[in-house]
Amino acid sequence: MTSEFKAIVLCKELNLNKISQHFGISRKYKWEDFLVLKGEQLQGIVNDTEDKIIYIFYFGSMVFINFQHHQIMDVVKYIKKLEPEINDVNVFAYEDDYKLEISPDETPAINNDYMIDSVPSDYQLDIVAIILAKSVSLEKNEIQVDTLLDRIENVVNNLNRGELGVSDEELAKMSANILSFKLNTISYIMLLDNPDITWSNEEAAALYDELSVVFELKDRYEKLRQKTEILLDITEAFSNLVHAKRGTRLEWAIIILIFIEIILSLYDMFFR
The missing domain is CATH 3.30.310 (TATA-Binding Protein)
Incomplete structure (x- = not known):
């Protein structure tokens, strides 16, 4: 089967x-x-x-x-x-395929593409489905984070040329996307939580743990977490640069206004 x-x-x-x-x-x-x-x-x-x-x-x-x-x-x-x-x-x-084969004549095995077992169990379909659902949803987040990293890299390249090239609105969107990735990975996908069936069934728990290792769920989560932390640090640095740039412009505006006021005062003093 x-x-x-x-x-x-x-x-x-x-x-x-x-x-x-x-x-x-x-x-x-x-x-x-x-x-x-x-x-x-x-x-x-x-x-x-x-x-x-x-x-x-x-x-x-x-x-x-x-x-x-x-x-x-x-x-x-x-x-x-x-x-x-x-x-x-x-x-x-975003998709992932898997095959579960029940065959008494074959040696049980588990890998990235298929699983072979000699005896069918009620929990097998549930556990495989849960792992696949988490894995494919995690893949979506991984791809989106990499896309955002590419966008950040372009901003850094512009910065090397002396151009910041990013607005407050863009920074806000980037930060929101990064926080959304963290929320989706931890809360939505529940990567750090085991399904209820694993608490009452030792065999189901063992299968879940083994498939989690095969699909590298924890390792992938950790890499994604590190990437999001790096992205947050970079966007915070960009935000500080934008604020510093705005502060410098404001200081120059104040200096120019003071200079104009001095010129007007001198004009009134000597020419009127």
């Missing part, structure tokens, strides 16, 4: 309670929960619902099990009716 996973990021945040109510699920979802859709809940969206499962996470990620490309697009378009902020133009901008 083989389960094929496809994880994507659709937006910054998904309202699980709103989506679940639409599918007739009355449960109240907390921030750390995820929504699972399968069976009759998928009828009317895709033709064949057998062995198909969707995991939906608050932080904007969705994980599809045994879905074809066009079926994923059908689901995204359907969910967009409930969540208009979903980006359905470039659905696969």
Whole structure:
């Protein structure tokens, strides 16, 4: 038995309670929960619902099990009716694939692309989906932070030529983006938190820890944290330079005004 996973990021945040109510699920979802859709809940969206499962996470990620490309697009378009902020133009901008194979005849193995186990367990699908959802959402943040680093590098190059070339508004946006990355990584994606199932199931906890190492979640988080700290330091330096430049202009304006006042006083004294 083989389960094929496809994880994507659709937006910054998904309202699980709103989506679940639409599918007739009355449960109240907390921030750390995820929504699972399968069976009759998928009828009317895709033709064949057998062995198909969707995991939906608050932080904007969705994980599809045994879905074809066009079926994923059908689901995204359907969910967009409930969540208009979903980006359905470039659905696969951030994606990750994985395969879980249950085979008693093969040696158990776990790597970046697939996992082989001899015995199926209820928690396996959940753990793999959670890891993939976090990984692909983290990838989005990594790419966006690198893009911002490139923008900062251009500003530094301009500074080397004696041109600051950045306004207060741009600095404010940069700082907001950096803080947003930190918030999304820690609070939204919950990289530092283990799922609830790991607290009650030792095997689930062991699998979660092993997959976390395989996908380097903690190492990637640490690198992202360091990059955001560097970006914050640089933007703070830019902000100080902008304020110093503004202060210098103000001082020169005051000096010019005083000089004009002296000229006018001398004019009144000698020519009137």
